[in-house]
Each structure stands twice: as structure tokens, then as C-alpha cells.
Amino acid sequence: MKYMLLIYVDEGGFQRLPKDEAERGLAAYQSYTEALTQAGVRVASDRLQPVASATTVRVANGKTNVLNGPYAETREQLGGFYMIDVPDLDAALSWAARCPGASHGVVEVRPIWTM
Amino acid sequence: MTAQEGDQNARDAAERAARQSYGKLVAFLAHRMRDVAAAEDALAEAFAAALTDWPVQGVPDRPEAWLLTVARRKAIDGERRRRRGDDAAGHLRLVAEELAEHAAGAKEAQIPDHRLALIFACAHPAIDERIRAPLILQTVLGFDAATIASAFLVAPAAMAQRLVRAKTKIREAGIPLRVPEQGELRDRLEPVLEAIYAAFSEGWSDPAGTETRRRNLADEAIWLGRLVTALLPDEPEALGLLALMLFAEARRGARRDAAGNYVPLGEQDPELWNARLIDEAETALLRASRNGAVGRYQLEAAVQSAHVVRRRTGRADWAAIVRLYEALMALTGSPVVAINRAVAIAEADGPEAGLALLDATGEDARLKEYQPYWAARAELLRRAGDVAGAGEAYRLAIGLEADPAVRDFLQQRRARLNAPTSF
Numbered sequence: 001m002k003y004m005l006l007i008y009v010d011e012g013g014f015q016r017l018p019k020d021e022a023e024r025g026l027a028a029y030q031s032y033t034e035a036l037t038q039a040g041v042r043v044a045s046d047r048l049q050p051v052a053s054a055t056t057v058r059v060a061n062g063k064t065n066v067l068n069g070p071y072a073e074t075r076e077q078l079g080g081f082y083m084i085d086v087p088d089l090d091a092a093l094s095w096a097a098r099c100p101g102a103s104h105g106v107v108e109v110r111p112i113w114t115m
Numbered sequence: 116m117t118a119q120e121g122d123q124n125a126r127d128a129a130e131r132a133a134r135q136s137y138g139k140l141v142a143f144l145a146h147r148m149r150d151v152a153a154a155e156d157a158l159a160e161a162f163a164a165a166l167t168d169w170p171v172q173g174v175p176d177r178p179e180a181w182l183l184t185v186a187r188r189k190a191i192d193g194e195r196r197r198r199r200g201d202d203a204a205g206h207l208r209l210v211a212e213e214l215a216e217h218a219a220g221a222k223e224a225q226i227p228d229h230r231l232a233l234i235f236a237c238a239h240p241a242i243d244e245r246i247r248a249p250l251i252l253q254t255v256l257g258f259d260a261a262t263i264a265s266a267f268l269v270a271p272a273a274m275a276q277r278l279v280r281a282k283t284k285i286r287e288a289g290i291p292l293r294v295p296e297q298g299e300l301r302d303r304l305e306p307v308l309e310a311i312y313a314a315f316s317e318g319w320s321d322p323a324g325t326e327t328r329r330r331n332l333a334d335e336a337i338w339l340g341r342l343v344t345a346l347l348p349d350e351p352e353a354l355g356l357l358a359l360m361l362f363a364e365a366r367r368g369a370r371r372d373a374a375g376n377y378v379p380l381g382e383q384d385p386e387l388w389n390a391r392l393i394d395e396a397e398t399a400l401l402r403a404s405r406n407g408a409v410g411r412y413q414l415e416a417a418v419q420s421a422h423v424v425r426r427r428t429g430r431a432d433w434a435a436i437v438r439l440y441e442a443l444m445a446l447t448g449s450p451v452v453a454i455n456r457a458v459a460i461a462e463a464d465g466p467e468a469g470l471a472l473l474d475a476t477g478e479d480a481r482l483k484e485y486q487p488y489w490a491a492r493a494e495l496l497r498r499a500g501d502v503a504g505a506g507e508a509y510r511l512a513i514g515l516e517a518d519p520a521v522r523d524f525l526q527q528r529r530a531r532l533n534a535p536t537s538f
Contacts, residue, residue, distance in 0.1 A: 087289075088289040089290045090295075
């Protein structure tokens, strides 16, 4: 079954980190990605650029509304994702717990819709 | 045999099969299909088929096997109807089994027991905690949504909807029907035990078990407790929970007098306690203590044990009870435990000592609407000679009590405050 691991973090926190800690943080993600790949469960993954770069598009009444900023103004924002293919929810949760994002933010695990 | 007798025979046989094997059949099918709702549907259809088929063909030698075979076929049909692309594998699995069994001539084989796996799936962290106990009652014990709803004081439509949502989640999110690995077992066991205890507590609010139409939840919870300890014989907290429930259940006959009046624990006649259940509880507690991992259920069961020792010594072991509540406080920090501890200390050191602790606990806002807090306060104030304070506390306790028998009891106590000579 395919699952999305959606990583929500307070990006301000990451930006405020001293350089060596930030490097360790990134290295942790690299190791995690490597582990998923080695296990043969990684389908896709990417890091998103900060919310300052986000633009929201909404079409209503035939009009396209383009707004500056993310969908929701929350402290934690979507920072990246992993798509994995594992046998069941427990396996997905187990991987989510290992994701560095789970320690300094929140990881939401959602099954992918199958047609 | 007349057609009517045949009908009745079939119905009786079907009911027997349901009582003995419903949970096992659902668990087995759910395990195969990875879908609890579909398993329930398939089994329901199989039972319906039994009620039309058995009166005509006669009751089969092995009703459970018959039901399982038919349910599997219904399940395959169901999957085809639903045509979910992702579950082609599940479909094929069922068909393959069907063929294999047919080829093997369906020898007498025990239907594997997957009930524990089903219970763990129902109590999975991904399932809304309010629905775990109801889900177990429905899937493993075959309760209908309306009965469960009334037990938990929830509107039937809301309960039915939540149950459906939970089972959908099991399927859609891929919650496994599997007993967790040793390393995770203790953590995952906690919500299972909580769910069983929740069911037991609901059953406990029907003290005389007089609502027979609504099945006795306490009995069913104990049955589940026995099942879990049978399947996990060394789990100390499972044994502790079973012991706790058995101690409580043992006293059911003494909780009300012949006239239906409430009898508090301290005034119950030990002769009316069920000695066999107490013995079973003591045995379970002893087995638990051998595993060395103390937990809240074992501690609560030990408190019960210290109360029922009265049957031998004439007096509860209050010193032990105080120590046990100290340990429970350290473990849980629960205000409810604090109240019980205060009452125990009052027994050992006098009402003022108990009241001092109650005052400290009373800071917790949650207790303002908690009947036992006011009842305990009233009792201790009475003993300390504060008639006005006791009267006020009884008034609050009475207003917060749902059980009419307990209300009557409290009202009598309050009335006696103003006529002390009639004690």
C-alpha cells in the first residue's frame, strides 16, 4: 500500500539553528532517505522551498484568485514529503517515527487513494 | 420432524453457532480479507443462508465450517461487486483457499483463532479512542450498534456512523489485523485493556444485571479479559485487569439488599460474595505478580484483594490499601486515586487526616462535578462532626448521582445527620 508522509515543521525554527546543527539536520534527512531507498520502500520524496515562496490559487465564480502565501497561516507548515510503499499502516507508522521531521515537527501519514 | 420443528432446530443451531463462534468467524474472515466490515457482511449473509437452508437440508455436522465456506463465497461475490482494483490480491486469496479446501475434501480442521488480532486492530492507535471499546463489542462479541449506543449513552445513529467510519479506516488506512511483536506488545496492549475496562465499567452501572435485553456488559468484558489472558498468559497487566473485574463482579450479589437498596462495600455481607470468582481473581493476581512488572490494573486489583480479605479476617487491610493507593498516585497522579487514598487514610488515621488530603485534591476543577468526591467529603465531614459541612456535601453528591439507589442511600445518610441518635 502506498502512503504519503507529510512533514509539517516550524520553518522559523530551522532557520534559527546554528550552522552546524542545521547541517546535522540535513544529514539526518539524507540518511533517512537513504534508508528508505535501501529498504526498497521509497517511491518519491522531496523537500519544499519555504512558505515565503508559496502562492495560492483559487478559482471561484469563473475568476482566478491568486494570493501570496501558503494555504493556511499556521505555525507548522508543509515542508516536504515522502511517498512510500509498505505492507500496512504499522509499517508506515514505523517509518514515519524515524523521519527527522517527527522529532522537531509532525508527520502526517495518509494512505494514497487506489483506483 | 414437522416443518416448524425443522425451522426451530435450524434457528437454535444457528444461535448456538453465533454464540460460540461469531467472533472467531469474523476474526478469521477479517484477517483474510483485511476488511472487518466486509467480513461482517459476508458472515451476516451466511447466517441468513443458514436460516433458509438448514430447515430444509438439516443442520450440518459442523455448522461453523458450513458458515465459513458460505461466508467465503459471499465474500468473493462481494469483492466482485465492489470491484476494488487494489484488492485483486485479496479476492484471489479467497478464491485460492476455496479451491484448496474443496480439493482437500475439507478435512476437520480447527478454524484458526484470530480474535486477538482483531481486538488489537480495533484498539489500534489510529482508531479514535472513543470507538475502540464499542468496536470490539461489535466485531468480536456481535453486539448491534443500538445496544452498544445505549450502553455508552450515545445516540444510536451517531454510534452506528462512528463504527462504520472506524471499520472503513481499518480497510482504507491498512491497519493490520495482527498481534503486535513482543517489543511493541505491552504498549499496544494498553488501549486493548482500556477498551475492555471501559466496557466493564459500562456494565457495572447496571448493578443488578436486571436489564437482560441489554446483554450483561460486565460478563462480556470478563469473557474478553479471560480470552486475552488465555492468549497472552504471562502479561501481568492483562492478568491484573482480569483480577480487578473478577473481584468487582464477585460482589455483585452483595451490592443491593433484598429491597433493592444500595449497600456500600464496607457494609456488604462477605457471605454474599462469590468465593469462586474471588479465588480466580487471587490466582490471576498472583500469576501477575510473578512477572514483576507492576501496573495500574494490578495495583487496583490488589486494593480489591485487600478489601475482600474481610471475608477471612473481618476487617479490610487498610494499611495495605493506603500503601497501594500511594503507589497508584505515583503511577497515575489521578485525582480519583487521590480521593480513594484520602478515604483510606481516614480509616487508618482519622477523618481529619483524610479531609486534609481531600482539601488538597479539591483544587482540581474536574472534581467539582465528580460525585464520589462529594460523597467522600460528606462522609469524612460527618465523622469529624461537621454536620453543616457534611449536609452541604451530601446535597451536592445527591445532585450528581445518576443511580436512584445510590441517591436514596445518600439522602438517608443526609437525613440522619440531623437526628444523630437514630444511627
